[in-house]
Amino acid sequence: MFDVDQLRQDFPILHTETRPGVPLVYLDSAASSQKPTAVIEAMNHYYRAQHANVHRGIHHLSEEATNAYEGARERIARFINAPDPATTIYVSNTTEAINLVAFSWGRANITTGDEILLTEMEHHANIVPWQMLAQEKGAIVRYLPFNEDGTLDLEQLSRFLTEKTKVFAFTAMSNVFGTITPVKQLVAAAHAVGAIAVVDGAQSVPHMPVDVQDLDCDFLAFSGHKMCGPTGIGTLYGKRELLEAMPPFMGGGDMIRRVTLEGSTWNELPWKFEAGTPNIAEGVGLGAAVDYLDDIGMDAIHAYEQYITGYALEALSEVKGLRLLGPNAAQKGGTATFTLAGMHPHDIAQLVDEDGIAIRAGHHCAMPLHHKLGINASARASFYLYSLPQEIDKLVASLERAKGVFRLGI
Amino acid sequence: MSSDMYREQIIDLYEHPLNYGELESPDFSYEEDNPLCGDVVRIDVRLDDSGRVADVRWSGEGCAISQASASLLTEEIKGLTLEELQAFDKDTLLEMIGVPLSMARVKCALLSLKVLKAGAYHLPEPDVLRGDQSG
Numbered sequence: 001m002f003d004v005d006q007l008r009q010d011f012p013i014l015h016t017e018t019r020p021g022v023p024l025v026y027l028d029s030a031a032s033s034q035k036p037t038a039v040i041e042a043m044n045h046y047y048r049a050q051h052a053n054v055h056r057g058i059h060h061l062s063e064e065a066t067n068a069y070e071g072a073r074e075r076i077a078r079f080i081n082a083p084d085p086a087t088t089i090y091v092s093n094t095t096e097a098i099n100l101v102a103f104s105w106g107r108a109n110i111t112t113g114d115e116i117l118l119t120e121m122e123h124h125a126n127i128v129p130w131q132m133l134a135q136e137k138g139a140i141v142r143y144l145p146f147n148e149d150g151t152l153d154l155e156q157l158s159r160f161l162t163e164k165t166k167v168f169a170f171t172a173m174s175n176v177f178g179t180i181t182p183v184k185q186l187v188a189a190a191h192a193v194g195a196i197a198v199v200d201g202a203q204s205v206p207h208m209p210v211d212v213q214d215l216d217c218d219f220l221a222f223s224g225h226k227m228c229g230p231t232g233i234g235t236l237y238g239k240r241e242l243l244e245a246m247p248p249f250m251g252g253g254d255m256i257r258r259v260t261l262e263g264s265t266w267n268e269l270p271w272k273f274e275a276g277t278p279n280i281a282e283g284v285g286l287g288a289a290v291d292y293l294d295d296i297g298m299d300a301i302h303a304y305e306q307y308i309t310g311y312a313l314e315a316l317s318e319v320k321g322l323r324l325l326g327p328n329a330a331q332k333g334g335t336a337t338f339t340l341a342g343m344h345p346h347d348i349a350q351l352v353d354e355d356g357i358a359i360r361a362g363h364h365c366a367m368p369l370h371h372k373l374g375i376n377a378s379a380r381a382s383f384y385l386y387s388l389p390q391e392i393d394k395l396v397a398s399l400e401r402a403k404g405v406f407r408l409g410i
Numbered sequence: 411m412s413s414d415m416y417r418e419q420i421i422d423l424y425e426h427p428l429n430y431g432e433l434e435s436p437d438f439s440y441e442e443d444n445p446l447c448g449d450v451v452r453i454d455v456r457l458d459d460s461g462r463v464a465d466v467r468w469s470g471e472g473c474a475i476s477q478a479s480a481s482l483l484t485e486e487i488k489g490l491t492l493e494e495l496q497a498f499d500k501d502t503l504l505e506m507i508g509v510p511l512s513m514a515r516v517k518c519a520l521l522s523l524k525v526l527k528a529g530a531y532h533l534p535e536p537d538v539l540r541g542d543q544s545g
Contacts, residue, residue: 344473346449346518350415363448376448376471405416406474407425 001304002296008386010036010292022356025391030175030203030335030382031360032225035289039228042288043281054280055254055271069280072287073270079290080220081211082237086269089236089243090283094202095125097221097236098169100273101198102129104246105219106167112138115164117195119144119152119181120372121174124365126200130169143368144170150177150326157189165195172204176366176378177326178309178335180204187217196242202226206293206384207333208302212237224282229289233282236273243269250275301385305334308383312336312392316381319399321408325378334383337364340399342408345379351402357395415509416474423478428485431467440529441470444521449476451525453484455495462489468522475507475515480522482506487526495530498523 008014011034016024026034046068052061054069070085077085091097106129110116116130120143127141134141144160145153152170161168168190172183183199190197196218204210205220206227212220219242223234238246248255248266252275257265266272293301310329313336316322321341326332340348349361360380363370370376381395403409433439433454441452449472458464466487468480483503487495503523504511511519 344449344471346473346515347416347475350473350512350515363445367445370448376450406421 002300002385004304004386004388007296008388010038011386012037012040014386018353018356018358025355025357025394027381027383027387027391027395028358028360029384029387030226030380032231033206033228033384034386035230035285036228036292038292039230039285039288043230043285046281046284050284051280053277065280068287069278069283072283075287075290075294076235077237079294080205080235080237081213083213084240087237087240087243089238089270089273090278091221091234091236091273092232092279093223093225093234094123094200094221095129097219097234098126098198098200099129100236100249101169101219101221101238102133104249104273105196105242106130106133107137108245108247110134110137110139110166113164114139114166115162116141117144117160117165117168117170117190118142119146119170121146121150121152121177121179121366121369122169122171123175123200123202124367125202126169126171126198127368130167139166140164146177146179146369146372149328150174150179151331152179152181152186154182154185157186161189161193161195163193165190165193167198168195169198169200171200171202172210173201173207173333174326174366174369175203175335176337176364176369176380178203178332178337178382179327180208180331180333183215183217187215191216203333207305209298218242224286224289227286227289228292229286230282232279233286235286240269243273248275249273252276254278296385304385305383305387306330308387308389308392309334309336311389312381312383312395315392315396316399319396319403321403322399325373334387335380336382337378337380339375339378340403340408343402343406345377347406348379348399348402351405352395352398355394355398355401357391357398359395415511415515417509420474420478420507420509423481424474427468427477428481429467430469430481432469433465433467436467438529438532440525440532442521442525442528444472444476444517449473449518449521451476451480451522453480453522453525453529455487455526455529457492462491463487463495472521473515473518475511476518476521479503479507479519483522483526492530495526498527 054066077088187197198219199217201222205222220237225231255275325337345361436454439454443450451470456465
């Protein structure tokens with residue numbers, strides 16, 4: 001295990017106050033994580049000393065920028081054990097990664113009557129692109145249900161995943177329940193019926209070891225900003241044979257080999273999918289983020305989050321009127337999502353904010369999930385490698401204060 | 411620690427809303443939600459022969475701010491004409507709520523007014539005419 005107090009020194013923002021005398025308690029890392037100095041400095045250094053456009057120049061700086069940007073890609077590829085950096089495409093975020101697959105692979109491979117299988121607990125980013133594809137192609141979107149405890153209903157899997165299914169896209173870790181899904185098993189089940197498996201790793205990649213070769217997934221999407229990296233950068237991993245067969249996503253500079261007035265030919269991987277000047281500094285920043293996480297170790301980070309989540313679930317279950325959503329700590333990542341009888345989640349978030357505590361309130365981009373639970377919204381506290389048990393104690397105390405304001409019994 | 415945004419009146423209205431319910435045959439009825447937080451407000455309005463608000467009910471669910479706002483607004487608009495509804499100023503409602511609101515919560519506070527105005531503008535033509543004649 002690592003020393004959390006010492007590690008917190010790496011994150012300048014964790015030592016700020018939301019108002020004079022009210023220190024920040026940041027419990028919203030599932031929405032976006034904070035950044036260590038190493039990442040901020042890597043981006044600063046890039047802009048101060050290395051910046052030029054990439055892949056174009058003959059000059060020294062362009063070469064330096066290209067090395068920084070492509071070097072980061074190599075480290076990101078290693079981080080998820082991709083067989084080859086060419087199979088890790090830079091995108092802006094998970095949303096763009098899934099849109100890329102739905103647009104490029106989907107348009108080339110989905111036809112009328114085909115089925116696209118999702119789950120009922122997907123983030124909108126893993127629902128809407130598929131609905132758009134289905135609408136265009138006359139395909140059918142189906143949803144694997146979840147159980148009352150927020151785990152997937154695997155008993156129904158064979159009913160939903162059939163010969164008609166062409167793609168099974170699912171989250172590796174629910175952003176609401178925190179549920180860690182059995183990715184390897186789901187990928188194998190998809191392959192058994194001839195479907196490809198698309199994994200939404202937005203919540204899993206930042207919080208636990210992920211090995212795409214071991215999982216055997218066809219695509220994996222994740223965002224940099226949830227894993228100590230900057231906003232505006234993320235990664236789509238894809239199997240080489242699939243990526244090679246796919247048409248480009250966006251057209252423009254950098255993604256072509258040759259352009260004539262009659263037509264164009266495409267660049268090789270990964271650049272075929274990276275049109276235009278990319279987010280270079282952000283790529284460099286994400287490279288620094290995976291270095292930072294690697295130094296600590298993803299196994300250690302996952303173990304610590306299991307501990308802190310267990311602590312949180314136990315402490316929150318002591319709050320009268322509070323209902324926790326999702327499975328027990330052993331089956332989930334660092335989130336505690338809840339409702340509080342007699343208080344709307346927005347009011348909860350507002351009142352704990354007065355104590356400097358940042359939590360998320362709303363539907364967390366998962367409206368179908370909340371609809372099934374019969375609620376409009378929930379409140380979510382989420383944790384990362386820098387979260388402290390004392391911060392959870394503060395949240396519990398603040399929730400009791402909030403209940404007082406709403407004249408709810410303690 | 412102060413809870414400026416949750417003064418007594420807001421909590422009172424959250425617990426005991428005014429004009430809560432639905433009307434049997436409203437002249438107009440409109441519902442909208444705030445997708446960000448899941449607040450829902452529906453407003454039913456019945457006009458009298460002179461085109462003024464004779465009765466109004468609201469229903470829905472959501473945070474204390476959006477719900478208290480709906481109570482305050484429906485209380486305020488009784489007797490107003492359609493044009494007056496359409497011209498109702500958002501600052502008037504914010505003043506009535508009377509607590510400092512963060513930017514994100516202003517949306518909650520103004521949801522009821524948005525619903526009311528959408529309803530007032532979407533009124534079928536004969537009803538609009540009736541409203542006009544009264545003015």
